[in-house]
Amino acid sequence: MTVHLVGAGPGDPELLTLKAARLLGTADVVVHDRLVSPEIxxxxxxWAEFVDVGKDPNGRRTSQEQINEILIQRGRCHNTVVRLKGGDPFVFGRGGEEATALEGAGVPVEVVPGITSSIAGPAMAGIPVTHRGVSSAFTVVTAHEDPHKPDSLNWHALAELGTTLVVLMGARRAEKIRGRLLEAGMAGTTPVAIVTEATTARQRVRYLALDELGIEPVANPSVIVIGAVAGSPVLAPNVLSAATSQPHHASPLTTA
Ligand SMILES: C[S@@+](CC[C@H](N)C(=O)[O-])C[C@H]1O[C@@H](n2cnc3c(N)ncnc32)[C@H](O)[C@@H]1O
Incomplete structure:
Protein backbone atom coordinates (compact mmCIF):
# COMPACT_ATOMS: atom_id res chain seq x y z
CA MET A 1 0.00 0.00 0.00
CA THR A 2 1.88 3.01 -1.32
CA VAL A 3 1.04 6.22 -3.12
CA HIS A 4 3.71 6.92 -5.72
CA LEU A 5 4.09 10.58 -6.73
CA VAL A 6 5.23 9.98 -10.28
CA GLY A 7 6.67 12.48 -12.76
CA ALA A 8 5.18 11.90 -16.22
CA GLY A 9 7.77 14.05 -17.98
CA PRO A 10 6.99 16.88 -20.40
CA GLY A 11 4.69 15.01 -22.80
CA ASP A 12 6.52 12.61 -25.10
CA PRO A 13 5.74 9.11 -23.74
CA GLU A 14 9.31 8.06 -24.56
CA LEU A 15 10.51 10.53 -21.93
CA LEU A 16 8.76 8.61 -19.18
CA THR A 17 11.18 6.85 -16.84
CA LEU A 18 11.24 3.04 -16.78
CA LYS A 19 10.12 3.14 -13.17
CA ALA A 20 7.15 5.37 -14.00
CA ALA A 21 6.11 3.03 -16.82
CA ARG A 22 6.39 -0.02 -14.57
CA LEU A 23 4.31 1.56 -11.81
CA LEU A 24 1.69 2.75 -14.29
CA GLY A 25 1.35 -0.77 -15.66
CA THR A 26 0.65 -2.18 -12.19
CA ALA A 27 -1.36 0.61 -10.57
CA ASP A 28 -4.84 -0.01 -9.16
CA VAL A 29 -5.60 3.71 -9.29
CA VAL A 30 -4.12 6.52 -11.42
CA VAL A 31 -4.80 10.05 -10.17
CA HIS A 32 -3.71 12.42 -12.91
CA ASP A 33 -3.40 16.05 -13.98
CA ARG A 34 -4.56 17.84 -17.12
CA LEU A 35 -1.10 18.01 -18.72
CA VAL A 36 -0.53 14.25 -18.73
CA SER A 37 -0.87 12.99 -22.31
CA PRO A 38 -3.46 10.36 -23.33
CA GLU A 39 -0.65 8.17 -24.72
CA ILE A 40 0.88 7.97 -21.26
CA TRP A 47 -8.17 -2.61 -14.53
CA ALA A 48 -6.89 0.74 -13.29
CA GLU A 49 -9.34 3.32 -11.98
CA PHE A 50 -8.64 6.80 -13.40
CA VAL A 51 -9.29 9.88 -11.31
CA ASP A 52 -8.92 13.11 -13.27
CA VAL A 53 -8.07 15.97 -10.93
CA GLY A 54 -6.96 18.25 -13.74
CA LYS A 55 -7.18 21.91 -12.93
CA ASP A 56 -8.43 23.44 -16.14
CA PRO A 57 -7.92 27.23 -15.89
CA ASN A 58 -11.30 27.76 -17.59
CA GLY A 59 -13.32 24.99 -16.05
CA ARG A 60 -13.66 22.59 -13.22
CA ARG A 61 -11.17 22.81 -10.42
CA THR A 62 -10.38 20.16 -7.87
CA SER A 63 -8.98 21.90 -4.81
CA GLN A 64 -5.64 20.78 -3.39
CA GLU A 65 -7.44 19.69 -0.21
CA GLN A 66 -9.78 17.48 -2.26
CA ILE A 67 -6.81 15.98 -4.13
CA ASN A 68 -5.06 15.23 -0.84
CA GLU A 69 -8.23 13.55 0.45
CA ILE A 70 -8.59 11.45 -2.72
CA LEU A 71 -4.96 10.31 -2.39
CA ILE A 72 -5.33 9.44 1.29
CA GLN A 73 -8.59 7.57 0.72
CA ARG A 74 -7.33 5.61 -2.30
CA GLY A 75 -3.97 5.03 -0.62
CA ARG A 76 -5.72 3.35 2.34
CA CYS A 77 -7.78 1.02 0.14
CA HIS A 78 -5.39 0.01 -2.66
CA ASN A 79 -2.01 -1.57 -3.03
CA THR A 80 -0.56 0.71 -5.71
CA VAL A 81 -1.76 4.24 -6.31
CA VAL A 82 0.02 6.36 -8.92
CA ARG A 83 -0.33 10.11 -8.59
CA LEU A 84 0.79 11.15 -12.07
CA LYS A 85 1.99 14.72 -12.60
CA GLY A 86 3.41 16.53 -15.59
CA GLY A 87 7.18 16.98 -15.59
CA ASP A 88 8.69 16.43 -12.16
CA PRO A 89 6.32 16.19 -9.16
CA PHE A 90 8.49 18.49 -7.02
CA VAL A 91 8.88 21.30 -9.60
CA PHE A 92 5.84 23.57 -9.25
CA GLY A 93 3.75 20.42 -9.01
CA ARG A 94 2.57 20.68 -5.39
CA GLY A 95 4.07 17.22 -4.88
CA GLY A 96 5.58 18.40 -1.61
CA GLU A 97 2.16 19.24 -0.20
CA GLU A 98 0.73 15.90 -1.26
CA ALA A 99 3.69 14.01 0.25
CA THR A 100 3.25 15.88 3.53
CA ALA A 101 -0.51 15.21 3.62
CA LEU A 102 0.00 11.49 2.94
CA GLU A 103 2.74 11.18 5.54
CA GLY A 104 0.56 13.01 8.04
CA ALA A 105 -2.25 10.53 7.40
CA GLY A 106 0.11 7.57 7.83
CA VAL A 107 -0.11 6.51 4.17
CA PRO A 108 3.23 5.34 2.73
CA VAL A 109 4.41 7.62 -0.06
CA GLU A 110 7.27 7.53 -2.56
CA VAL A 111 8.42 10.07 -5.12
CA VAL A 112 9.48 9.06 -8.65
CA PRO A 113 11.24 12.04 -10.27
CA GLY A 114 10.34 12.97 -13.83
CA ILE A 115 11.95 14.99 -16.60
CA THR A 116 10.97 18.57 -15.96
CA SER A 117 9.75 20.84 -18.76
CA SER A 118 12.02 23.56 -17.36
CA ILE A 119 15.02 21.72 -18.81
CA ALA A 120 13.40 19.56 -21.50
CA GLY A 121 11.55 22.53 -23.05
CA PRO A 122 14.69 24.55 -23.71
CA ALA A 123 16.53 21.40 -24.82
CA MET A 124 13.90 20.74 -27.48
CA ALA A 125 14.61 24.20 -28.87
CA GLY A 126 18.32 23.38 -29.03
CA ILE A 127 19.01 25.44 -25.92
CA PRO A 128 21.21 24.08 -23.15
CA VAL A 129 20.19 25.84 -19.91
CA THR A 130 23.87 26.03 -18.98
CA HIS A 131 26.60 26.40 -21.56
CA ARG A 132 30.31 26.82 -20.93
CA GLY A 133 31.33 30.42 -21.46
CA VAL A 134 27.73 31.58 -21.90
CA SER A 135 25.77 30.74 -18.74
CA SER A 136 27.01 28.92 -15.67
CA ALA A 137 23.68 28.73 -13.85
CA PHE A 138 19.95 28.62 -14.39
CA THR A 139 17.03 29.74 -12.26
CA VAL A 140 13.52 28.38 -12.61
CA VAL A 141 10.67 30.60 -11.48
CA THR A 142 6.90 30.63 -11.77
CA ALA A 143 5.11 33.72 -12.96
CA HIS A 144 1.89 32.31 -11.53
CA GLU A 145 1.69 33.81 -8.11
CA ASP A 146 -1.25 34.58 -5.91
CA PRO A 147 -2.59 37.88 -7.34
CA HIS A 148 -3.72 38.90 -3.84
CA LYS A 149 -0.21 38.70 -2.41
CA PRO A 150 2.73 41.01 -3.11
CA ASP A 151 5.18 39.76 -5.75
CA SER A 152 7.49 37.38 -3.91
CA LEU A 153 10.10 37.23 -6.66
CA ASN A 154 13.07 39.55 -6.47
CA TRP A 155 13.09 40.65 -10.12
CA HIS A 156 16.14 42.87 -9.57
CA ALA A 157 18.15 39.91 -8.32
CA LEU A 158 16.94 37.80 -11.25
CA ALA A 159 17.85 40.52 -13.75
CA GLU A 160 21.30 40.96 -12.23
CA LEU A 161 22.26 37.28 -12.26
CA GLY A 162 23.18 37.40 -15.93
CA THR A 163 22.53 33.66 -16.25
CA THR A 164 19.61 31.68 -17.66
CA LEU A 165 16.12 32.43 -16.40
CA VAL A 166 13.42 29.82 -17.10
CA VAL A 167 9.83 30.86 -16.47
CA LEU A 168 7.02 28.32 -16.05
CA MET A 169 3.32 29.20 -16.03
CA GLY A 170 4.17 32.49 -17.72
CA ALA A 171 1.89 32.33 -20.77
CA ARG A 172 -0.70 34.76 -19.45
CA ARG A 173 1.85 36.94 -17.72
CA ALA A 174 4.37 37.42 -20.50
CA GLU A 175 3.83 41.17 -20.61
CA LYS A 176 4.23 41.45 -16.85
CA ILE A 177 7.49 39.47 -16.99
CA ARG A 178 8.85 41.79 -19.68
CA GLY A 179 7.85 44.85 -17.60
CA ARG A 180 9.39 43.55 -14.37
CA LEU A 181 12.68 42.57 -16.00
CA LEU A 182 13.02 45.81 -17.97
CA GLU A 183 12.25 47.83 -14.82
CA ALA A 184 14.91 45.79 -13.04
CA GLY A 185 17.48 46.82 -15.64
CA MET A 186 17.64 43.81 -17.95
CA ALA A 187 18.43 44.87 -21.54
CA GLY A 188 15.50 44.85 -23.97
CA THR A 189 17.74 43.03 -26.45
CA THR A 190 18.15 40.03 -24.12
CA PRO A 191 17.32 36.89 -26.14
CA VAL A 192 14.14 34.99 -25.32
CA ALA A 193 12.83 31.65 -26.56
CA ILE A 194 9.29 30.39 -26.07
CA VAL A 195 8.78 26.66 -26.33
CA THR A 196 5.13 25.64 -26.47
CA GLU A 197 3.84 22.08 -25.95
CA ALA A 198 7.43 20.91 -25.83
CA THR A 199 8.19 17.31 -26.79
CA THR A 200 4.74 16.79 -28.33
CA ALA A 201 3.73 16.66 -31.98
CA ARG A 202 2.36 20.19 -31.56
CA GLN A 203 5.64 21.70 -30.36
CA ARG A 204 6.34 25.28 -31.48
CA VAL A 205 9.41 27.42 -30.85
CA ARG A 206 9.58 31.19 -31.07
CA TYR A 207 12.79 33.21 -30.69
CA LEU A 208 12.52 36.92 -29.87
CA ALA A 209 13.98 39.71 -27.74
CA LEU A 210 12.81 40.65 -24.26
CA ASP A 211 11.40 43.92 -25.68
CA GLU A 212 8.96 41.85 -27.76
CA LEU A 213 7.83 39.43 -25.04
CA GLY A 214 4.06 39.56 -24.53
CA ILE A 215 3.31 41.65 -27.61
CA GLU A 216 2.00 38.50 -29.29
CA PRO A 217 -0.04 36.10 -27.14
CA VAL A 218 1.86 33.18 -25.64
CA ALA A 219 0.02 29.86 -25.79
CA ASN A 220 -0.29 27.48 -22.87
CA PRO A 221 1.69 25.45 -21.86
CA SER A 222 4.92 27.24 -22.64
CA VAL A 223 8.38 27.46 -21.17
CA ILE A 224 9.94 30.91 -21.51
CA VAL A 225 13.74 30.96 -21.61
CA ILE A 226 15.46 34.30 -21.06
CA GLY A 227 19.19 34.92 -21.40
CA ALA A 228 22.15 34.54 -23.72
CA VAL A 229 21.61 30.80 -24.25
CA ALA A 230 18.25 31.59 -25.88
CA GLY A 231 20.05 33.62 -28.52
CA SER A 232 22.49 30.95 -29.61
CA PRO A 233 20.84 27.54 -29.79
CA VAL A 234 23.37 24.79 -30.35
CA LEU A 235 20.90 22.71 -32.38
CA ALA A 236 17.86 23.35 -34.53
CA PRO A 237 14.57 22.63 -32.71
CA ASN A 238 14.32 18.93 -32.09
CA VAL A 239 12.30 17.02 -34.65
CA LEU A 240 10.34 14.38 -32.82
CA SER A 241 10.04 10.80 -34.00
CA ALA A 242 8.32 10.48 -37.37
CA ALA A 243 5.34 8.80 -35.75
CA THR A 244 4.43 11.72 -33.54
CA SER A 245 5.78 14.93 -35.01
CA GLN A 246 5.42 17.63 -37.58
CA PRO A 247 8.64 18.83 -39.22
CA HIS A 248 10.06 22.13 -38.06
CA HIS A 249 11.13 24.65 -40.65
CA ALA A 250 12.88 27.15 -38.46
CA SER A 251 16.56 27.79 -38.43
CA PRO A 252 17.78 28.06 -34.84
CA LEU A 253 17.84 31.86 -34.82
CA THR A 254 14.50 32.58 -36.46
CA THR A 255 10.84 32.10 -35.67
CA ALA A 256 9.15 28.71 -36.10
C1 LIG B 1 2.08 23.48 -12.86
S1 LIG B 1 3.56 23.68 -13.77
C2 LIG B 1 4.17 22.05 -13.64
C3 LIG B 1 5.61 21.89 -14.04
C4 LIG B 1 6.06 20.45 -14.06
N1 LIG B 1 5.99 19.86 -12.74
C5 LIG B 1 7.45 20.26 -14.64
O1 LIG B 1 8.37 19.86 -13.92
O2 LIG B 1 7.59 20.47 -15.84
C6 LIG B 1 2.93 23.76 -15.42
C7 LIG B 1 3.82 24.58 -16.32
O3 LIG B 1 4.91 23.79 -16.78
C8 LIG B 1 5.25 24.16 -18.09
N2 LIG B 1 5.07 23.00 -18.97
C9 LIG B 1 4.72 21.77 -18.62
N3 LIG B 1 4.74 20.93 -19.68
C10 LIG B 1 5.12 21.66 -20.73
C11 LIG B 1 5.35 21.39 -22.11
N4 LIG B 1 5.19 20.16 -22.62
N5 LIG B 1 5.73 22.40 -22.91
C12 LIG B 1 5.92 23.63 -22.43
N6 LIG B 1 5.73 23.95 -21.14
C13 LIG B 1 5.35 22.98 -20.30
C14 LIG B 1 4.35 25.32 -18.48
O4 LIG B 1 5.01 26.52 -18.13
C15 LIG B 1 3.16 25.07 -17.59
O5 LIG B 1 2.42 26.25 -17.38
Whole structure:
Protein backbone atom coordinates (compact mmCIF):
# COMPACT_ATOMS: atom_id res chain seq x y z
CA MET A 1 0.00 0.00 0.00
CA THR A 2 1.88 3.01 -1.32
CA VAL A 3 1.04 6.22 -3.12
CA HIS A 4 3.71 6.92 -5.72
CA LEU A 5 4.09 10.58 -6.73
CA VAL A 6 5.23 9.98 -10.28
CA GLY A 7 6.67 12.48 -12.76
CA ALA A 8 5.18 11.90 -16.22
CA GLY A 9 7.77 14.05 -17.98
CA PRO A 10 6.99 16.88 -20.40
CA GLY A 11 4.69 15.01 -22.80
CA ASP A 12 6.52 12.61 -25.10
CA PRO A 13 5.74 9.11 -23.74
CA GLU A 14 9.31 8.06 -24.56
CA LEU A 15 10.51 10.53 -21.93
CA LEU A 16 8.76 8.61 -19.18
CA THR A 17 11.18 6.85 -16.84
CA LEU A 18 11.24 3.04 -16.78
CA LYS A 19 10.12 3.14 -13.17
CA ALA A 20 7.15 5.37 -14.00
CA ALA A 21 6.11 3.03 -16.82
CA ARG A 22 6.39 -0.02 -14.57
CA LEU A 23 4.31 1.56 -11.81
CA LEU A 24 1.69 2.75 -14.29
CA GLY A 25 1.35 -0.77 -15.66
CA THR A 26 0.65 -2.18 -12.19
CA ALA A 27 -1.36 0.61 -10.57
CA ASP A 28 -4.84 -0.01 -9.16
CA VAL A 29 -5.60 3.71 -9.29
CA VAL A 30 -4.12 6.52 -11.42
CA VAL A 31 -4.80 10.05 -10.17
CA HIS A 32 -3.71 12.42 -12.91
CA ASP A 33 -3.40 16.05 -13.98
CA ARG A 34 -4.56 17.84 -17.12
CA LEU A 35 -1.10 18.01 -18.72
CA VAL A 36 -0.53 14.25 -18.73
CA SER A 37 -0.87 12.99 -22.31
CA PRO A 38 -3.46 10.36 -23.33
CA GLU A 39 -0.65 8.17 -24.72
CA ILE A 40 0.88 7.97 -21.26
CA UNK A 41 -2.45 7.26 -19.59
CA UNK A 42 -2.95 4.46 -22.12
CA UNK A 43 0.04 2.69 -20.55
CA UNK A 44 -1.95 1.99 -17.40
CA UNK A 45 -3.28 -1.48 -16.65
CA UNK A 46 -6.78 -2.21 -18.07
CA TRP A 47 -8.17 -2.61 -14.53
CA ALA A 48 -6.89 0.74 -13.29
CA GLU A 49 -9.34 3.32 -11.98
CA PHE A 50 -8.64 6.80 -13.40
CA VAL A 51 -9.29 9.88 -11.31
CA ASP A 52 -8.92 13.11 -13.27
CA VAL A 53 -8.07 15.97 -10.93
CA GLY A 54 -6.96 18.25 -13.74
CA LYS A 55 -7.18 21.91 -12.93
CA ASP A 56 -8.43 23.44 -16.14
CA PRO A 57 -7.92 27.23 -15.89
CA ASN A 58 -11.30 27.76 -17.59
CA GLY A 59 -13.32 24.99 -16.05
CA ARG A 60 -13.66 22.59 -13.22
CA ARG A 61 -11.17 22.81 -10.42
CA THR A 62 -10.38 20.16 -7.87
CA SER A 63 -8.98 21.90 -4.81
CA GLN A 64 -5.64 20.78 -3.39
CA GLU A 65 -7.44 19.69 -0.21
CA GLN A 66 -9.78 17.48 -2.26
CA ILE A 67 -6.81 15.98 -4.13
CA ASN A 68 -5.06 15.23 -0.84
CA GLU A 69 -8.23 13.55 0.45
CA ILE A 70 -8.59 11.45 -2.72
CA LEU A 71 -4.96 10.31 -2.39
CA ILE A 72 -5.33 9.44 1.29
CA GLN A 73 -8.59 7.57 0.72
CA ARG A 74 -7.33 5.61 -2.30
CA GLY A 75 -3.97 5.03 -0.62
CA ARG A 76 -5.72 3.35 2.34
CA CYS A 77 -7.78 1.02 0.14
CA HIS A 78 -5.39 0.01 -2.66
CA ASN A 79 -2.01 -1.57 -3.03
CA THR A 80 -0.56 0.71 -5.71
CA VAL A 81 -1.76 4.24 -6.31
CA VAL A 82 0.02 6.36 -8.92
CA ARG A 83 -0.33 10.11 -8.59
CA LEU A 84 0.79 11.15 -12.07
CA LYS A 85 1.99 14.72 -12.60
CA GLY A 86 3.41 16.53 -15.59
CA GLY A 87 7.18 16.98 -15.59
CA ASP A 88 8.69 16.43 -12.16
CA PRO A 89 6.32 16.19 -9.16
CA PHE A 90 8.49 18.49 -7.02
CA VAL A 91 8.88 21.30 -9.60
CA PHE A 92 5.84 23.57 -9.25
CA GLY A 93 3.75 20.42 -9.01
CA ARG A 94 2.57 20.68 -5.39
CA GLY A 95 4.07 17.22 -4.88
CA GLY A 96 5.58 18.40 -1.61
CA GLU A 97 2.16 19.24 -0.20
CA GLU A 98 0.73 15.90 -1.26
CA ALA A 99 3.69 14.01 0.25
CA THR A 100 3.25 15.88 3.53
CA ALA A 101 -0.51 15.21 3.62
CA LEU A 102 0.00 11.49 2.94
CA GLU A 103 2.74 11.18 5.54
CA GLY A 104 0.56 13.01 8.04
CA ALA A 105 -2.25 10.53 7.40
CA GLY A 106 0.11 7.57 7.83
CA VAL A 107 -0.11 6.51 4.17
CA PRO A 108 3.23 5.34 2.73
CA VAL A 109 4.41 7.62 -0.06
CA GLU A 110 7.27 7.53 -2.56
CA VAL A 111 8.42 10.07 -5.12
CA VAL A 112 9.48 9.06 -8.65
CA PRO A 113 11.24 12.04 -10.27
CA GLY A 114 10.34 12.97 -13.83
CA ILE A 115 11.95 14.99 -16.60
CA THR A 116 10.97 18.57 -15.96
CA SER A 117 9.75 20.84 -18.76
CA SER A 118 12.02 23.56 -17.36
CA ILE A 119 15.02 21.72 -18.81
CA ALA A 120 13.40 19.56 -21.50
CA GLY A 121 11.55 22.53 -23.05
CA PRO A 122 14.69 24.55 -23.71
CA ALA A 123 16.53 21.40 -24.82
CA MET A 124 13.90 20.74 -27.48
CA ALA A 125 14.61 24.20 -28.87
CA GLY A 126 18.32 23.38 -29.03
CA ILE A 127 19.01 25.44 -25.92
CA PRO A 128 21.21 24.08 -23.15
CA VAL A 129 20.19 25.84 -19.91
CA THR A 130 23.87 26.03 -18.98
CA HIS A 131 26.60 26.40 -21.56
CA ARG A 132 30.31 26.82 -20.93
CA GLY A 133 31.33 30.42 -21.46
CA VAL A 134 27.73 31.58 -21.90
CA SER A 135 25.77 30.74 -18.74
CA SER A 136 27.01 28.92 -15.67
CA ALA A 137 23.68 28.73 -13.85
CA PHE A 138 19.95 28.62 -14.39
CA THR A 139 17.03 29.74 -12.26
CA VAL A 140 13.52 28.38 -12.61
CA VAL A 141 10.67 30.60 -11.48
CA THR A 142 6.90 30.63 -11.77
CA ALA A 143 5.11 33.72 -12.96
CA HIS A 144 1.89 32.31 -11.53
CA GLU A 145 1.69 33.81 -8.11
CA ASP A 146 -1.25 34.58 -5.91
CA PRO A 147 -2.59 37.88 -7.34
CA HIS A 148 -3.72 38.90 -3.84
CA LYS A 149 -0.21 38.70 -2.41
CA PRO A 150 2.73 41.01 -3.11
CA ASP A 151 5.18 39.76 -5.75
CA SER A 152 7.49 37.38 -3.91
CA LEU A 153 10.10 37.23 -6.66
CA ASN A 154 13.07 39.55 -6.47
CA TRP A 155 13.09 40.65 -10.12
CA HIS A 156 16.14 42.87 -9.57
CA ALA A 157 18.15 39.91 -8.32
CA LEU A 158 16.94 37.80 -11.25
CA ALA A 159 17.85 40.52 -13.75
CA GLU A 160 21.30 40.96 -12.23
CA LEU A 161 22.26 37.28 -12.26
CA GLY A 162 23.18 37.40 -15.93
CA THR A 163 22.53 33.66 -16.25
CA THR A 164 19.61 31.68 -17.66
CA LEU A 165 16.12 32.43 -16.40
CA VAL A 166 13.42 29.82 -17.10
CA VAL A 167 9.83 30.86 -16.47
CA LEU A 168 7.02 28.32 -16.05
CA MET A 169 3.32 29.20 -16.03
CA GLY A 170 4.17 32.49 -17.72
CA ALA A 171 1.89 32.33 -20.77
CA ARG A 172 -0.70 34.76 -19.45
CA ARG A 173 1.85 36.94 -17.72
CA ALA A 174 4.37 37.42 -20.50
CA GLU A 175 3.83 41.17 -20.61
CA LYS A 176 4.23 41.45 -16.85
CA ILE A 177 7.49 39.47 -16.99
CA ARG A 178 8.85 41.79 -19.68
CA GLY A 179 7.85 44.85 -17.60
CA ARG A 180 9.39 43.55 -14.37
CA LEU A 181 12.68 42.57 -16.00
CA LEU A 182 13.02 45.81 -17.97
CA GLU A 183 12.25 47.83 -14.82
CA ALA A 184 14.91 45.79 -13.04
CA GLY A 185 17.48 46.82 -15.64
CA MET A 186 17.64 43.81 -17.95
CA ALA A 187 18.43 44.87 -21.54
CA GLY A 188 15.50 44.85 -23.97
CA THR A 189 17.74 43.03 -26.45
CA THR A 190 18.15 40.03 -24.12
CA PRO A 191 17.32 36.89 -26.14
CA VAL A 192 14.14 34.99 -25.32
CA ALA A 193 12.83 31.65 -26.56
CA ILE A 194 9.29 30.39 -26.07
CA VAL A 195 8.78 26.66 -26.33
CA THR A 196 5.13 25.64 -26.47
CA GLU A 197 3.84 22.08 -25.95
CA ALA A 198 7.43 20.91 -25.83
CA THR A 199 8.19 17.31 -26.79
CA THR A 200 4.74 16.79 -28.33
CA ALA A 201 3.73 16.66 -31.98
CA ARG A 202 2.36 20.19 -31.56
CA GLN A 203 5.64 21.70 -30.36
CA ARG A 204 6.34 25.28 -31.48
CA VAL A 205 9.41 27.42 -30.85
CA ARG A 206 9.58 31.19 -31.07
CA TYR A 207 12.79 33.21 -30.69
CA LEU A 208 12.52 36.92 -29.87
CA ALA A 209 13.98 39.71 -27.74
CA LEU A 210 12.81 40.65 -24.26
CA ASP A 211 11.40 43.92 -25.68
CA GLU A 212 8.96 41.85 -27.76
CA LEU A 213 7.83 39.43 -25.04
CA GLY A 214 4.06 39.56 -24.53
CA ILE A 215 3.31 41.65 -27.61
CA GLU A 216 2.00 38.50 -29.29
CA PRO A 217 -0.04 36.10 -27.14
CA VAL A 218 1.86 33.18 -25.64
CA ALA A 219 0.02 29.86 -25.79
CA ASN A 220 -0.29 27.48 -22.87
CA PRO A 221 1.69 25.45 -21.86
CA SER A 222 4.92 27.24 -22.64
CA VAL A 223 8.38 27.46 -21.17
CA ILE A 224 9.94 30.91 -21.51
CA VAL A 225 13.74 30.96 -21.61
CA ILE A 226 15.46 34.30 -21.06
CA GLY A 227 19.19 34.92 -21.40
CA ALA A 228 22.15 34.54 -23.72
CA VAL A 229 21.61 30.80 -24.25
CA ALA A 230 18.25 31.59 -25.88
CA GLY A 231 20.05 33.62 -28.52
CA SER A 232 22.49 30.95 -29.61
CA PRO A 233 20.84 27.54 -29.79
CA VAL A 234 23.37 24.79 -30.35
CA LEU A 235 20.90 22.71 -32.38
CA ALA A 236 17.86 23.35 -34.53
CA PRO A 237 14.57 22.63 -32.71
CA ASN A 238 14.32 18.93 -32.09
CA VAL A 239 12.30 17.02 -34.65
CA LEU A 240 10.34 14.38 -32.82
CA SER A 241 10.04 10.80 -34.00
CA ALA A 242 8.32 10.48 -37.37
CA ALA A 243 5.34 8.80 -35.75
CA THR A 244 4.43 11.72 -33.54
CA SER A 245 5.78 14.93 -35.01
CA GLN A 246 5.42 17.63 -37.58
CA PRO A 247 8.64 18.83 -39.22
CA HIS A 248 10.06 22.13 -38.06
CA HIS A 249 11.13 24.65 -40.65
CA ALA A 250 12.88 27.15 -38.46
CA SER A 251 16.56 27.79 -38.43
CA PRO A 252 17.78 28.06 -34.84
CA LEU A 253 17.84 31.86 -34.82
CA THR A 254 14.50 32.58 -36.46
CA THR A 255 10.84 32.10 -35.67
CA ALA A 256 9.15 28.71 -36.10
C1 LIG B 1 2.08 23.48 -12.86
S1 LIG B 1 3.56 23.68 -13.77
C2 LIG B 1 4.17 22.05 -13.64
C3 LIG B 1 5.61 21.89 -14.04
C4 LIG B 1 6.06 20.45 -14.06
N1 LIG B 1 5.99 19.86 -12.74
C5 LIG B 1 7.45 20.26 -14.64
O1 LIG B 1 8.37 19.86 -13.92
O2 LIG B 1 7.59 20.47 -15.84
C6 LIG B 1 2.93 23.76 -15.42
C7 LIG B 1 3.82 24.58 -16.32
O3 LIG B 1 4.91 23.79 -16.78
C8 LIG B 1 5.25 24.16 -18.09
N2 LIG B 1 5.07 23.00 -18.97
C9 LIG B 1 4.72 21.77 -18.62
N3 LIG B 1 4.74 20.93 -19.68
C10 LIG B 1 5.12 21.66 -20.73
C11 LIG B 1 5.35 21.39 -22.11
N4 LIG B 1 5.19 20.16 -22.62
N5 LIG B 1 5.73 22.40 -22.91
C12 LIG B 1 5.92 23.63 -22.43
N6 LIG B 1 5.73 23.95 -21.14
C13 LIG B 1 5.35 22.98 -20.30
C14 LIG B 1 4.35 25.32 -18.48
O4 LIG B 1 5.01 26.52 -18.13
C15 LIG B 1 3.16 25.07 -17.59
O5 LIG B 1 2.42 26.25 -17.38
Missing amino acids: LAMAAP
